[in-house]
Amino acid sequence: LIEAKNSDRGSELVCSRGGKSKWTDQVERRVTHISGNKHFAAVAFEDGTLQLYSPSGRRALPSLLLPNRAAFLVAGQDDHTLLIVTTNLVLLVWDVTPGKESCMLNEVIIALIRNATRSGVALSNVRLSNCGAPIATFTNGHAYVFHKNLQTWVRVADQSFLKSEFTSRLRQPGPSGFGEVQALQISAARA
Template sequence: AMPPLVTPGRAAFVSASGGRLVAVTGECSLIVWDLGVPGQETQVMRESVASLLSGPRAPPAPPMVGVRLAKCGSPIAQFADGHAYVFHPKLKSWARVADQSFPRSEFTTRLRLPAAAGGLGQGELHALQVAAARAAVGMGPSALLSGGAPAPRRETGRHLECLLAAADMLGSQAEYRAWLRAYSRHLAAEGAEGHAHAPLREMCMWLLGPLSGGADAGDEEAASGVSGHPGWVDTVAGGLKKRALLEE
C-alpha cells in the first residue's frame, strides 16, 4: 500500500497500467510513477502537456479526454477532436500519431472499421485511428474539397508513411508489418507507372542494410555503420528484424 501522493495540482486524469501510475494535473504536468516493486517505487517521468493544449489548432483548443500508458510504456494523450499524441522519451517531445490529416487516403475509410485483417484490428494504433476517424465525421465535405490538397495517390503514400512511423514509435509490430506491406504495394504500383522507383529502392536498401556482413551482423558493425548506412540497426518497431521483413 502507498500513502496518498501530493501532486503539483489537482489531478485531471489518472490511470494505471502494469505497475505504473500516470497522472495529469490542472497545471499541465504529466507524471509517471513506477510502483510495481515494493520498496523500489520511483518517479520515471515528469513532463508538460502545455504544448498540446496551446498548439497550432484554432482556439478554443479541443479538450483532453484521456491519458494512458501505451504498451511500449510511453504516455498517450487523446483529445476530443480525435488527435492523439505519444511522448517520445529520447526526443523529449510529443509526436502526433492520429488525426484527420489524410481524408482522401485510400486507407482512411478502412481504419474506421471495428476490426481489420492482417493484424490491424486489435492494434493500438488502429484504435487511435478509429477514434480520429469517428471524430472526423462531423467535419463535413469541406475537408475533402479543400484547395491545394495533394492527389489521392500521393496522400495515400504520405498517410502510409505516417502510419509506419507511428507503429514504429508505439512498438506495434503486427501493425508495422501490415502497413509496411501496404506501403510496399503502393510504391510498387507507383513504380509501375514510373513515379516511385527511387522510394521503393531506398526502402529496400534501408531494410537490407550493409552487405559487408551476414543477416546477423554484430552489434559493433550495427553501431558504427558502414559506407552508405551510417548507424544502421537491424531491428525496427521494438524488435522486428528488417531483413526478415524484406524477405516477406
C-alpha cells in the same frame, strides 16, 4: 471495485469483490479520482495528495504530495505503472512497485494542451499505451504519444492520417486485428 463515499468530514473508501467488502479506509479528505488494478490502487484527493494502497488495503506509502490536484489518474493495465496529469498540466508516470518506486516521466504538457486547444478542442483522455508510453487524445480525434527519446509529443492520429501513404507502415496488428496507432487513426477519422 473501489468506491469513495465523500462527506463533509472526509471520505470512506470501500474495496469490494463480488459484492463482498475486502477492506475499508477512513480519510479526512475528499476523493477526486480513483484508479487501480490487481497490483495497487491509487486515490487522489482534493488537497492535491495521493494515497497508494496494496491489494490488501494497506497504505503502501505515506500520502504523496502532487504538484497540484489530479485531473487524470490512470493505473497501468497489468503492472505497477501510474499515470497522473495534474490541473497545472504536469504529467507524471510512476513505477509504484513496492520498494522500487520511481518517477519514469515528469513532463510539463502546457505546449501540448495550448497547441491542441486553440480552437476550443478539449483533452478527452490520457492513458498508457501497451508499451507504457503516455497517449493523449482530444475531442477532435487528434492523438499524441510521448516520444521518450526525443522528449516530445508526436501526433499519431488526426483526420488526414488515413489518407497518408505512411499509415500502412504504422499498422501492427494486435489481438483485435488493429494496432494501437491504427485504432487511434480510425477513431480520428470518425471525429
